[in-house]
Amino acid sequence: MRNALLNIVKKEMKEIIRDPRLFLAMILLPILIMPIMGIAFQGFMSQAAESAKGEVRIAVINLDEGNISEIILSSPDFNLALKSLNVSMIYLNNLGLDSVDAAINYITDNGSIRALVVFPENFTYCINAQSPIKLDVYYFVEKNNPSSITAVSSRITIFMQLLKQVISTYVILNIDPNANPVFIQNPLISQPNTIYEGKVIRNTPPELIMQAFFMQMLMMPIAVMMLLSIAIQFAATSVASEKEQKTLEILLTMPINRETILFGKLTGSILVAVLGTIGYAIGFQFYMQSITTPMGQGQGVQINLNEIGLSIDPLGFTLMAISLFLSLLAILALVMILASFAEDVRTAQSLTSFIFMPVMLVGFFAIFAIAIGVSPTWMQIMLFIPFTSPMIVPLYVISKQYMIVIISLLALLLETIIAIKIAAKFYGSEMILSARLRFKKKKKKETE
Amino acid sequence: MQDLRKYFKKTKAVDGINFTVREGEIFGLIGPNGAGKTTTLRIIATLLKPTSGEVKVMGHDVVSEPKIVRKLISYLPEEAGAYPQLKGIEYLRFMANFIGENEDAVREMVEFGAEISGLGERLHDKVKTYSKGMKRRLLVARTLMVKPKVAILDEPTSGLDIIHSFHIRNMLKDFSKKFNTTIIVSSHNMLEIEYICDRVAIIHKGKIVAEGAPRELKDEMNASNLEEVFMRKVMAHA
Numbered sequence: 001m002r003n004a005l006l007n008i009v010k011k012e013m014k015e016i017i018r019d020p021r022l023f024l025a026m027i028l029l030p031i032l033i034m035p036i037m038g039i040a041f042q043g044f045m046s047q048a049a050e051s052a053k054g055e056v057r058i059a060v061i062n063l064d065e066g067n068i069s070e071i072i073l074s075s076p077d078f079n080l081a082l083k084s085l086n087v088s089m090i091y092l093n094n095l096g097l098d099s100v101d102a103a104i105n106y107i108t109d110n111g112s113i114r115a116l117v118v119f120p121e122n123f124t125y126c127i128n129a130q131s132p133i134k135l136d137v138y139y140f141v142e143k144n145n146p147s148s149i150t151a152v153s154s155r156i157t158i159f160m161q162l163l164k165q166v167i168s169t170y171v172i173l174n175i176d177p178n179a180n181p182v183f184i185q186n187p188l189i190s191q192p193n194t195i196y197e198g199k200v201i202r203n204t205p206p207e208l209i210m211q212a213f214f215m216q217m218l219m220m221p222i223a224v225m226m227l228l229s230i231a232i233q234f235a236a237t238s239v240a241s242e243k244e245q246k247t248l249e250i251l252l253t254m255p256i257n258r259e260t261i262l263f264g265k266l267t268g269s270i271l272v273a274v275l276g277t278i279g280y281a282i283g284f285q286f287y288m289q290s291i292t293t294p295m296g297q298g299q300g301v302q303i304n305l306n307e308i309g310l311s312i313d314p315l316g317f318t319l320m321a322i323s324l325f326l327s328l329l330a331i332l333a334l335v336m337i338l339a340s341f342a343e344d345v346r347t348a349q350s351l352t353s354f355i356f357m358p359v360m361l362v363g364f365f366a367i368f369a370i371a372i373g374v375s376p377t378w379m380q381i382m383l384f385i386p387f388t389s390p391m392i393v394p395l396y397v398i399s400k401q402y403m404i405v406i407i408s409l410l411a412l413l414l415e416t417i418i419a420i421k422i423a424a425k426f427y428g429s430e431m432i433l434s435a436r437l438r439f440k441k442k443k444k445k446e447t448e
Numbered sequence: 449m450q451d452l453r454k455y456f457k458k459t460k461a462v463d464g465i466n467f468t469v470r471e472g473e474i475f476g477l478i479g480p481n482g483a484g485k486t487t488t489l490r491i492i493a494t495l496l497k498p499t500s501g502e503v504k505v506m507g508h509d510v511v512s513e514p515k516i517v518r519k520l521i522s523y524l525p526e527e528a529g530a531y532p533q534l535k536g537i538e539y540l541r542f543m544a545n546f547i548g549e550n551e552d553a554v555r556e557m558v559e560f561g562a563e564i565s566g567l568g569e570r571l572h573d574k575v576k577t578y579s580k581g582m583k584r585r586l587l588v589a590r591t592l593m594v595k596p597k598v599a600i601l602d603e604p605t606s607g608l609d610i611i612h613s614f615h616i617r618n619m620l621k622d623f624s625k626k627f628n629t630t631i632i633v634s635s636h637n638m639l640e641i642e643y644i645c646d647r648v649a650i651i652h653k654g655k656i657v658a659e660g661a662p663r664e665l666k667d668e669m670n671a672s673n674l675e676e677v678f679m680r681k682v683m684a685h686a
Contacts, residue, residue, distance in 0.1 A: 246529035254546040255518040
């Protein structure tokens with residue numbers, strides 16, 4: 001019994017270990033992907049660490065009709081504490097600015113300032129009345145790098161805590177030693193607002209914008225990867241099953257062009273992929289509509305993607321669909337060639353791993369590139385690669401950079417035509433019949 | 449066919465073959481495994497291109513006029529399959545659609561294919577439910593239903609039981625006689641070849657070592673059957 005079990009286990013292990021799919025999927029792929037993910041994550045972490053320890057410039061505009069805000073802001077203890085936290089405070093009143101709008105315009109033009117704190121007209125009045133002061137805070141979210149807001153957000157929190165301490169100390173020492181303990185504990189109410197792409201999104205903390213950005217940017221590549229992987233498997237199986245079922249030879253002797261056979265198979269795969277694309281587009285529409293509601297629920301605010309510039313217009317959707325369609329066409333044409341080398345479905349699936357593996361790597365790279373916010377050059381390169389194009393196009397579509405998308409789609413069209421031409425040439429030759437590759441254990445002569 | 453050669457890298461699959469098949473006759477290609485029978489038939493069927501030499505079907509070159517040749521021939525490869533999810537009748541229709549110029553022609557082909565297949569009601573079942581013999585009968589019917597000028601069948605009865613083999617042999621013989629169709633057939637079964645073929649060619653190591661009517665070959669070699677002729681010829685060239 002034990003021997004029989006061992007015998008079966010040994011056979012199973014041999015079959016599994018000798019299967020190239022296992023080698024590709026479970027050994028080679030992780031060996032390649034993990035270090036790439038590690039490098040990307042390291043880059044992301046060092047960028048975040050750099051932002052966390054770097055100087056943060058916070059602007060202040062003082063609209064206070066009294067003088068207590070001046071006293072507090074010029075307090076040596078307060079300024080010393082800010083300095084130790086590597087926070088540099090820019091006092092906009094010294095630059096002649098006297099309104100919130102003017103301050104926002106100034107900061108938008110001057111990209112180095114990450115937040116604005118507004119001291120209201122009734123600041124002195126509220127302190128004297130021991131009534132909580134409402135302070136508007138404006139966060140300036142960097143385009144394509146919303147993760148940088150994390151560092152700013154944490155400094156603002158500390159800024160507010162310091163301010164609370166200075167106000168409480170001031171009230172106890174200079175106004176009322178027996179001040180209302182509730183006020184002393186919490187003299188400030190901070191009201192977050194976000195400025196993204198020059199638009200003011202009121203009552204919305206920047207973290208919500210960051211979530212919206214990441215959800216939209218990262219879900220796309222994942223969905224595209226899933227769609228392409230299904231289409232690749234489908235196309236490969238379609239070609240290989242003709243060989244496995246021994247139906248291809250008869251088909252090739254029919255009085256029809258070989259290209260007709262290729263296009264027939266390609267169209268079949270594409271129709272399925274188009275159905276997938278339509279489903280994907282509809283799903284994405286629902287997704288876009290749905291993320292706005294739950295995201296705001298916790299904070300009692302509602303994000304309007306149009307308002308924050310994260311929406312996609314009909315032209316954008318069209319460009320995204322074209323990108324996806326051309327990518328599918330180009331990749332499936334190459335899969336059709338590769339799968340022709342397989343004599344059976346199992347081999348075809350193994351062979352397509354050779355396409356799927358680099359596709360996965362590039363896909364992961366694209367996802368990390370979006371997350372990290374790599375240089376525009378890398379993004380533009382990925383825009384011209386069939387597989388990464390549908391992942392990167394939304395990024396440009398959202399920021400309404402249509403011209404580069406259209407140029408990249410023209411290049412993609414050319415790449416697709418070349419891929420189809422190569423496939424048509426292959427199908428027109430006898431290689432379609434004679435090309436063969438079979439992943440099978442070589443039998444030793446003595447065992448025959 | 450003149451001085452036909454087909455090399456796969458260093459392997460000489462076919463090495464200078466010459467033969468002519470007369471209109472309306474059944475011509476048999478016999479030879480051991482790897483002799484070059486299938487390669488020869490595939491070249492006639494325009495699936496492979498010759499390394500050198502010339503092959504013409506009804507005066508049309510298989511290399512320069514493959515589309516015309518494909519209209520004249522109907523080819524059945526060895527171990528060919530049919531789409532398992534299609535019903536037998538759907539498979540015949542699918543294939544007839546490539547040949548028939550209109551719906552009437554297609555319907556006529558399918559009806560004829562159904563008749564000669566002898567599969568009756570089973571044609572309305574999916575191919576995946578067919579036995580090997582039934583599948584082969586369907587495929588032979590598919591080959592002949594288009595009434596080609598030249599039918600090329602590679603091992604049409606290979607691996608079949610006596611009943612299915614008998615049916616296919618008679619189908620070929622009757623068909624050739626009735627429609628004056630030229631049939632080129634390869635087989636390992638010498639008795640079968642002797643029974644159905646008007647003339648045969650014995651291929652060995654890519655070369656034809658004997659050609660003629662079965663009776664002529666038997667007389668020439670003083671053999672009692674084609675199997676003896678085959679063995680003597682092959683052994684002589686071993």
